[in-house]
Amino acid sequence: MSHGKIRYKVTIAGKIYTIIGARPEAHLKLVAETVNEQMHQIESLSKDLDSERRAVLAAVNAVSDQFDMQIKLDELQNKVSEMEAKLKENQE
Structure with a gap:
């Protein structure tokens, strides 16, 4: 296992697959x-x-x-940027 990657056997829809990744086993599961x-x-x-x-x-x-999650993330990042700008404006 190189670079911290693990092999994890899973059953999906009745078939066995081997997933290889650097994420924790709990994540892969x-x-x-x-x-x-x-x-x-x-x-x-x-x-x-x-x-x-x-x-x-x-x-x-x-x-x-x-x-959908990327859109929500972008919206939240925009709100944070707006709030940071308002905070900076109020501090000046």
């Missing part, structure tokens, strides 16, 4: 459990989809959530 849960949710809603299509939908959901 939570990610795998979340993906597995999403795959099962998609399967329960669309039983006619094969596993590849369910995986693509799970990826689309993940990227969509990532974009």
